[in-house]
Amino acid sequence: MAGLIVRKEDGSILFDTQKITYGLVKSGYMEHQGMYPRFVCVSNACMKDPSWGGNWEEKGNYNDQVFGFSVANVTAPIVFIVGHGVFAGTSKTGNVTTFNYSDASAGTKFYCFDLMKDGGAGPALRTYKEDGTLTFNSRQSPLNIVAAVRAPDPGPRQGVWHALVYTGGYNERYNGTLTPYGSTSYASVRSSVDIPLVGMGEVAAFLPWSRGVGCAFSTFTEFNYPVGVSVTESCFGGNSKITFSCAISRTTMGDLSPTSVPMTICFRDIPVDRFPTALVIKTANLPFPFTFN
Known part of the structure; x- marks a missing residue:
């Protein structure tokens, strides 16, 4: 199948329209999402058998702040961050996915990429596979790994x-x-x-x-x-x-x-x-x- 391959000055591939490219879908600062309660040892046996849930108890007075962001209609998202943040899982409501991070703050930046899709405004270069799957949309900033x-x-x-x-x-x-x-x-x-x-x-x-x-x-x-x-x-x-x-x-x-x-x-x-x-x-x-x- 014919395709468009764009290379950087060093010869490495920037994008190949025969493959589905990742594009930026959302960026911004994280927002406060709530608190995660800590699990605290409630039995002398907990350090000997930490795998048994009965040795641990959620303590509402010891919690960790959780920051994050929400994005809609994503398929296989990946998130790059600037500033402190420990990934603490996702939650989903309908078509909206929320990414949660502890040890983060309102100053932590995120850049969320997903498989490129139709959308955006203005002129664009868009390419598709033979089955109609979109592989590139120039209205989105492509993911470019530098290291x-x-x-x-x-x-x-x-x-x-x-x-x-x-x-x-x-x-x-x-x-x-x-x-x-x-x-x-x-x-x-x-x-x-x-x-x-x-x-x-x-x-x-x-x-x-x-x-x-x-x-x-x-x-x-x-x-x-x-x-x-x-x-x-x-x-x-x-x-x-x-x-x-x-x-x-x-x-x-x-x-x-x-x-x-x-x-x-x-x-x-x-x-x-x-x-x-x-x-x-x-x-x-x-x-x-x-x-x-």
Whole structure:
């Protein structure tokens, strides 16, 4: 089947009309979606058998803010973000899909792409397969991946614990929020690493899949004992860099014996049999905010 292939200056393919191209369908800033309650250990057995749901209980007084956005009529969407955000799932009502992120804010940007489709206004180049399926619509900004970056190896290890999730990274405490939204704060944790992408300007990142990691605080100001939480991996863009980060996403909390935590903040059970690769795009030429109709 004949088709139009457009290449960049370096010879790589920008788009091939024989294949269905992804196009931008929505961009903007995330909005507050609500709160996710944390699951808290309610049994002394929970650390020995965390898989049994009866050992855990939702606590309405410990919640994590959730930000996100909604988009209609999407088929196979993928989302690139600029600024903190841990993907926390989707919900769907009718033809509207809502993407939820914890550890995000009203300053987190999103760029949502989906399979190109008819729509838009003005003159356009549109191509179709022989069966009538649209493969390209010039009214949409095409998805153009400029880099693919693998998550780094874990940081230094002491027994079963790692000081950092990523080699060359850093840990930081930050404030979460108790119910209701905007009231008293409590401490949460991130373990992150910045990957420079020199000269690229602002970039956004998408992580196709992520890992869960165990985290422990040896001191936690709200309690008189060490606690364990779960953190989830993410990747987001910034100014000429991307950041891999493990932060709280619908976390669990449980007691730990004081002698079991060798560092103030440490991590365990970091999967190392495989590592996710983040996809990166430049945002400079993408419309923002934008909704494709």
